[in-house]
Amino acid sequence: MALSSLAGGPQRRIRPRMAPHWQYPGAVSRPNAPENRMQSESMKPSVRTRSLAFAATLVATLALLLAALVVIDHAIDSRVIETVTGQLPSSASGEIARQLASVQNETLSFRLGLLAASGAALLVLALAIAWRVSRRLEAPLELLRDAAWEMAAGRSASLALPQGGHTHEVALALAAVGSRLASSEAAARWLDVTLDSMADSVFVTAPDGSIRRANAAAARLTGWSAEELRELNLTTLVADQDRGEFDIAGASSGMRELTFVTRAGQTIPVSLSGSRIADEDPNLRGCVFVAHDITDRKRAERRIRYLARYDTLTKVPNRMQFQHSLQQAMARARRAGRGVALLYLDLDQFKEINDTFGHAAGDRTLEILSERLIGRIPKETMLGRLAGDEFGLFVENLPREEDNRAMLGALARTLLDQLGRPFHIGNQEILITASVGIALCPQDADNVVDLIRDADAAMYHSKQNGGNSFSFYAPDMSAIAVERLMLKSKLRRAIERDELVMLYQPKVDLKEGRIVGAEALLRWRLPDHGDIPPAQFIPLAEESDLITAIGEWVLKRVCRDYRRWQDHVPQPGRVSINLSLKQLRQAEFIPNCRSVFSDFGVSPVNFELEITETTLMTDARRMVGLLDELRGMGLHLSIDDFGTGYSSLAALQQFPVGTLKIDQSFVQHAADSRDDATLVRTIVEMGRNLELEVVAEGIETSRQLAHLRELGCHLGQGRVFGEPMAADALLAVLLAQARGEKHFAALFA
Secondary structure: OEEEOOOOOOOEEEEEEEEEEOOOOOOOOOOHHHHHHHHHHHHHHHHHHHHHHHHHHHHHHHHHHHHHHHHHHHHHHHHHHHHHHHHHHHHHHHHHHHHHHHHHHHHHHHHHHHHHHHHHHHHHHHHHHHHHHHHHHHHHHHHHHHHHHHHHHOOOEEOOOOHHHHHHHHHHHHHHHHHHHHHHHHHHHHHHHHHOOOOEEEEEEEEOOOEEOOOOHHHHHHHHHHHHOOOOHHHHHHHHHOOOOOOHHHHEEEEEEEEEOOOOOOOEEEEEEEEEEEOOOOHHHHEEEEEOOOHHHHHHHHHHHHHHHHHOOOOOOOOHHHHHHHHHHHHHHHHHHHHEEEEEEEEEOHHHHHHHHHHHHHHHHHHHHEEEEEHHOOOOOEEEEEOOEEEEEEEEEEEEEOOOHHHHHHHHHHHHHHHHOOOEEEEEEEOOEEEEEEEEEEEOOOHHHHHHHHHHHHHHHHOOOOOOOOOEOHHHHHHHHHHHHHHHHHHHOOOOOOOOOEEEEEEEEOOOOEEEEEEEEEEEEEEEOEEEEEHHHHHHHOOOOOOOHHHHHHHHHHHHHHHHHOOOOOOOOOEEEOOHHHHHHOOHHHHHHHHHHHHHHHHHHEEEEEHHHHHHOOOOOHHHHHHHHHHHOOOOOEEEEEEEOOOOOHHHHHHHHOOEOOOHHOOOOOOOOOHHHHHHHHHHHHHHHHHHOEEEEOOOOHHHHHHHHHHOOOOEHHHHHHHOEEEHHHHHHHHHHHHOOOOOOOOOO
């Protein structure tokens, strides 16, 4: 509205701006300004009409009052005449009375005539004055009225008034009211624009969940318009499977994941965070919820889970998933008193196909053969790819009291016949055979590791007999078992004989090419056998309870080396140490760690404990408390072999980890395989979004290194940076780096 003065003084302009109305809970609705204005104009007389009526009424009242006075005076005179004539003689009193009455009547008529003429003149004068005054009053009042109605309608209006007087003061007061109203509605409009600009959906509800306000994103997410949402309860948007556990009071604090149902019936997973609105005014109390669409995250989670559990080439379960399913099948069989058979299948001379026709032909061969296997296996069996050209399948629910060898032998021969049929790749006919080893549970083994070992031993026995055959496991087949027993016996004396060796693999910043830490790698240097990797002797140590002594030796040796490095290099970086599940389960593990760090005078912040994803999920609730305590000491925590386990992203968020290590099986093919590249890219992006450090292990080529750098991976380690080295060798590299030398300059050129 604009208020300006045009007459009676200098010009003055006031312009409060009107904004669209935003109604808060409990507010009175804005009246319908045009309709009410018409009703007001039709029902109420104008100022001019009321002024004229008032003047006429005033003159008429005065005239009536004067007429009454004249009549009263006439009555008094009549009484006086009657009194006087009464005292005169009767002969003269009658005539005198008539004459006096005649005079009195003439006087009354004259007075009334004079009064009527004066009243008429006064009425005309009063009406003229009232007309003039009302004209001066009605114009500004009508302007004020029109401006007020325009303001009520949310529009601007112009008002011209002379300065001075009460109307000008009313105009100024009205301008102030308009300015306050404009400011209030501008703030409400700003809130509307802000909420509608948010990418996440916002719902403002009453305490009972009735939706009072929803932004544009909420309308897009649900398919309901903002007006339609205001007629719904937030609970009605929750899918049936989540509605039973959902309540407004519980959801108004914290964050949860649930599923919304759109107007079209589509289900959308969302992350819902809520907060209560507290105010003294009960009309303003309620809750505000922010819903974030996590469809992409859930899809990525499912993709990662699939890539981690299934072989991307053959589309069958990989070794990790196969072992997991086999373990479950053995548990079911144990409870039901039934048996399980494992068939371990290895292709004969498969390397020749890769060497002769190339890896593409080899991959196609695996695809064709896996399709043949899937088409011939019974319903009770499961097929998995255990290694490059090795497959496994197990048959469960076998009668334990019967001899199932004939049936299993027939199945093995059927599979061998299917695999032995020739096929073509391009113009080349290819013929390939396989060898099968069979082991039974519980007759041969009662756990997954031993059952696979026995079936593997039987398969090698078949291969040694010329291939294209199958063999059942027998104890005298397993040279591996003999070797295993020998290693277990010698491992007990490995610490005493100082046969354990600690090597370090540098961790390199993939952006700057600097060494920022290392991973401690344990080796068993057994005379006449060479270096034995941890994957071969750590399971033996866990079975024979030697893992405690070996773990303590590793921690002390790493701390001793680190203390020596710090004497020459102030910041050697962070060293990571691998932990097994059995170590973490020991009650004295944490006190021993504190003691070792104190004895060598090193800070726990310089070390990182690597725990596999499978180990984390073994006993998640207990692991959270244990890892929180380790993190409280200052130790960094890392998930090793990430992507090979069975955890969900939501489950991993509860662990206090700071680093994800991408398993080398994904890194090795990331530059060539689209599926592995997608998995690695997803893990890197997920780590960045969760503010976690991502380490790629097993980098062997400069091409893999370039690909990981392009993806933005933080750190890397592998043979591309050299073989694992002794403590003194790593110290020499760190000293050279401290002098400004770039050890990996060629790789980062």
